Amino acid sequence: EVQLVESGGGLVQPGGSLRLSCAASGFTFSDHYMDWVRQAPGKGLEWVGRSRNKANSYTTEYAASVKGRFTISRDESKNSLYLQMNSLKTDDTAVYYCAHPHSNNWGGAFDIWGLGTMVTVSS
Amino acid sequence: IQLTQSPSSLSASVGDRVTITCRASQGISSYLAWYQQKPGKAPKLLIYEASTLQTGVPSRFSGSGSGTGFTLTISSLQPEDFATYYCQQLNDYPVTFGQGTKLEIK
Numbered sequence: 001e002v003q004l005v006e007s008g009g010g011l012v013q014p015g016g017s018l019r020l021s022c023a024a025s026g027f028t029f030s031d032h033y034m035d036w037v038r039q040a041p042g043k044g045l046e047w048v049g050r051s052r053n054k055a056n057s058y059t060t061e062y063a064a065s066v067k068g069r070f071t072i073s074r075d076e077s078k079n080s081l082y083l084q085m086n087s088l089k090t091d092d093t094a095v096y097y098c099a100h101p102h103s104n105n106w107g108g109a110f111d112i113w114g115l116g117t118m119v120t121v122s123s
Numbered sequence: 124i125q126l127t128q129s130p131s132s133l134s135a136s137v138g139d140r141v142t143i144t145c146r147a148s149q150g151i152s153s154y155l156a157w158y159q160q161k162p163g164k165a166p167k168l169l170i171y172e173a174s175t176l177q178t179g180v181p182s183r184f185s186g187s188g189s190g191t192g193f194t195l196t197i198s199s200l201q202p203e204d205f206a207t208y209y210c211q212q213l214n215d216y217p218v219t220f221g222q223g224t225k226l227e228i229k
Contacts, residue, residue, distance in 0.1 A: 035218070045158075045166065045209055047218040063217045097165055107213050109156035109171035116165060 002026035002112050004098050009117030016088050020117055022081040022098030029079040030054040033104045036072060036083050038094035039116075048096070051081060053104060066092075088121045095119075124148055124212050128221035134229040139200045143224045145193045145210035154214035157186055157195045160223075161206045169208075170195065202228075 008020040022034070036048035049062040051072045060072045071084040081098055095116040101108030125148040135141050145155065153173040158166035168177045170186035173193055183198045197204055205228050210221040 044223045045160075045211075045220040047211075047220065050216075050218070061216045101213075102168075102171065107152075107154040107172050109168050109177075109211065109213060110158075110166070111168045111171075111177065113165035113167075 002100070004100060004112055004114035006096065006098055006114040006117040009096065009119045011120045011122065012088055013123050014088060014090055014121055016121070017084070017086045018088065018119060020083040020085070020096055020119070022083075022114055024079045024081065024098075024100070027100070029074075030076050031104075033101050033108065034072075034074070034081045035099045035101060035110060036081075037097045037099050037110070037113075038092075038119075039097070040091075040094040043094075046094075048083070085119070088119075090121050093119060093121050124151060124215055124219055126210050126212055126219055126221040128208075128210055128224050130224060131222065132225040132227065134227050135200055136229045137200050137202055141197045141200055141226065143195045143208055143210075143226075145188075145195070145221050147191045147193075147212055150190045151212045151214035153189045154212060155186075155188070155193050156211045156213060157184075158209045158211065159204075159206045160209065166209065200226075 003025045005023045012018050035050045049072050052059045069087045073082045097116045098114045099110035100112035102111040127146045129144045155173045157170040160166040174186045185196050208224045
């Protein structure tokens with residue numbers, strides 16, 4: 001069964017850092033693009049960023065709102081995706097989801113989602 | 124690329140036919156997806172590439188459009204369909220979502 005499980009959320013002060021993890025199972029992790037999406041309380045969905053697959057050297061893309069502060073990485077040996085979040089702002093408060101595109105091509109929609117992990121940035 | 128959904132909210136009854144529209148600020152070919160989200164849950168993929176029904180999604184859901192105009196239609200609303208619906212473009216970075224359409228029971 002294909003599954004994504006996020007962890008690492010919690011309460012952090014503005015300016016602080018946090019690393020989220022997403023454990024993947026049920027598919028060949030290195031072959032697939034992976035994404036992070038977030039949702040602030042009571043708000044809509046916001047794409048955070050992408051890790052391409054191994055064949056594309058795990059290169060990354062980011063939303064303008066997080067570029068330079070957030071970093072996406074992977075550990076192939078652990079089938080895990082990470083989101084390192086630095087210089088956190090109150091606006092970063094959200095549920096963070098990892099998601100699996102059904103295709104690595106343009107148009108690959110997110111067919112598998114984790115349950116999400118809550119990040120609260122507050123003093 | 125900005126996506127604008129209309130309406131932002133909608134009240135309808137069980138059995139109604141409902142259509143939600145998503146308009147893109149520039150052409151995105153057919154690289155548009157639709158998701159359903161219920162409170163406290165992750166989004167669920169309904170439609171991808173504008174009109175392809177995701178495996179396991181009931182056939183009362185359908186999508187159409189290309190370029191800049193897209194629609195999601197639910198042919199006969201069921202009680203479990205009351206939720207928030209989002210469109211998403213996957214034609215260019217950054218990937219973007221519409222603001223959502225909340226479908227409520229009348």
